[in-house]
Amino acid sequence: MKPSYIVSAAVVLLSRPAAAAWRAAGDKTIQYSSVPGFFLQDDNSTDPSTFDYASVNFGLINRTYPTDKRFDPEGTATLWERFEYYVASLNSGCRPKDNVRYKVLFMGRHGEGWHNAAETFYGTPAWNCYWAEQNGNGTAVWADPLLTPAGEVEAYKANAYFKDRYETQNMPYFESYYSSPLSRCTITANLTFGDIDVPEDRPFAPIVKEGFREGMTVHTCNWRSNKTYIEEMFPWYKFEDGFTEEDELWKSDKSETSEAQDARSKAVLDDVFRTDDKTWISITSHSGQIARLLTALNHRAFRLSTGQIIPVLVKAKLVERKPDATFDAYEPYSTCDAPPVTSISGQGCVCSATSSGLPTATATAI
Numbered sequence: 001m002k003p004s005y006i007v008s009a010a011v012v013l014l015s016r017p018a019a020a021a022w023r024a025a026g027d028k029t030i031q032y033s034s035v036p037g038f039f040l041q042d043d044n045s046t047d048p049s050t051f052d053y054a055s056v057n058f059g060l061i062n063r064t065y066p067t068d069k070r071f072d073p074e075g076t077a078t079l080w081e082r083f084e085y086y087v088a089s090l091n092s093g094c095r096p097k098d099n100v101r102y103k104v105l106f107m108g109r110h111g112e113g114w115h116n117a118a119e120t121f122y123g124t125p126a127w128n129c130y131w132a133e134q135n136g137n138g139t140a141v142w143a144d145p146l147l148t149p150a151g152e153v154e155a156y157k158a159n160a161y162f163k164d165r166y167e168t169q170n171m172p173y174f175e176s177y178y179s180s181p182l183s184r185c186t187i188t189a190n191l192t193f194g195d196i197d198v199p200e201d202r203p204f205a206p207i208v209k210e211g212f213r214e215g216m217t218v219h220t221c222n223w224r225s226n227k228t229y230i231e232e233m234f235p236w237y238k239f240e241d242g243f244t245e246e247d248e249l250w251k252s253d254k255s256e257t258s259e260a261q262d263a264r265s266k267a268v269l270d271d272v273f274r275t276d277d278k279t280w281i282s283i284t285s286h287s288g289q290i291a292r293l294l295t296a297l298n299h300r301a302f303r304l305s306t307g308q309i310i311p312v313l314v315k316a317k318l319v320e321r322k323p324d325a326t327f328d329a330y331e332p333y334s335t336c337d338a339p340p341v342t343s344i345s346g347q348g349c350v351c352s353a354t355s356s357g358l359p360t361a362t363a364t365a366i
């Protein structure tokens with residue numbers, strides 16, 4: 001590990017808003033906005049389908065900040081150093097009221113897992129109606145799947161790019177790490193950050209949180225292994241309070257509703273913003289879940305392919321709480337009991353007559 005003096009002294013001088021106000025504010029709720037003008041990803045002219053963080057400095061826009069004159073009068077600092085100082089100034093005690101705080105969230109999608117490979121192999125309708133409900137096919141296992149070799153390569157690419165940014169651009173190290181409990185994320189986080197020489201006071205010790213897991217469809221890839229399994233694979237990972245040994249949230253016959261997933265996304269962000277007063281935060285999660293987190297942050301839609309990463313400068317504000325909406329947590333999900341007779345891309349599949357499942361099942365992909 002690197003000694004902690006590497007951390008920019010300028011940032012240490014700035015105090016943070018009172019964390020206690022955020023923890024105690026039960027009568028308040030948090031309103032999020034993603035602040036435009038700092039990353040290319042929130043610009044409408046950036047095409048998510050062709051975007052690659054590793055060709056454009058994670059999307060950080062080359063610009064000046066109001067704090068440049070004070071922080072970097074000689075013009076020798078890197079863009080990341082100037083951005084770090086600017087964000088710290090936004091959070092400094094003398095500027096904002098206690099009801100506003102800023103964080104930089106880097107959300108990474110896991111590398112390709114065996115379930116991704118299988119969906120490509122079988123086609124999406126047959127995958128949704130039948131194969132995704134199985135644990136595997138005898139060759140590949142996709143209940144809480146591991147990464148494919150291609151998925152590992154995606155994580156190593158992120159690893160190399162972070163190392164390069166830290167070494168050549170003085171990009172700030174993350175202060176906190178979070179991961180979904182699903183193996184494809186705990187493994188991706190480890191391959192991305194596990195061997196990086198980080199400062200002592202910014203260790204890579206992710207907190208595993210249920211709130212960052214993928215939408216809980218009946219697909220077995222969205223079921224998680226037990227806590228012991230995760231702990232044995234990564235003894236230095238931490239778990240949020242109340243993390244249960246067995247997966248008590250996933251159901252084999254019902255899917256989480258869209259409303260429930262949106263509420264859980266807001267809740268997990270609220271938990272991070274209320275309990276973690278750090279600014280630079282890494283989250284390893286999933287395509288569907290990151291899409292919901294972006295919605296909760298009022299960021300435009302930005303779909304990530306496997307291994308891709310999106311940073312967001314988030315402004316969070318404590319506002320008066322409004323009554324919570326009510327909704328169903330789970331809903332039925334129709335599937336076939338055997339491989340479907342036909343499977344038509346964009347439409348769905350027809351279950352075989354001998355199977356006792358519903359005659360037709362519609363694909364509802366996440």
Ligand SMILES: *[C@@H]1O[C@H](CO)[C@@H](O)[C@H](O)[C@H]1NC(C)=O
Pocket residue numbers: 044
């Ligand atoms: C981006 O596109 C959305 C949806 O089309 C639109 O509402 C928004 O105003 C646009 N933002 C900018 C900055 O142009």
Ligand SMILES: *[C@@H]1O[C@H](CO)[C@@H](O)[C@H](O)[C@H]1NC(C)=O
Pocket residue numbers: 062063079
């Ligand atoms: C950013 O823009 C400035 C001014 O146009 C230029 O001198 C500098 O080389 C650019 N930096 C990067 C990292 O592209």
Ligand SMILES: *[C@@H]1O[C@H](CO)[C@@H](O)[C@H](O)[C@H]1NC(C)=O
Pocket residue numbers: 114117118119121137138139140
């Ligand atoms: C099982 O699925 C994998 C894709 O994940 C595929 O490569 C393999 O050929 C399949 N095995 C069988 C027996 O169909």
Ligand SMILES: *[C@@H]1O[C@H](CO)[C@@H](O)[C@H](O)[C@H]1NC(C)=O
Pocket residue numbers: 187190191194195233234
């Ligand atoms: C975690 O990452 C380190 C560094 O890349 C690697 O040596 C180790 O095998 C990884 N552990 C697991 C369980 O993937």
Ligand SMILES: *[C@@H]1O[C@H](CO)[C@@H](O)[C@H](O)[C@H]1NC(C)=O
Pocket residue numbers: 225226228229
């Ligand atoms: C946890 O899961 C692992 C792997 O599936 C299994 O071998 C083990 O028996 C389970 N442990 C407990 C305590 O249930």
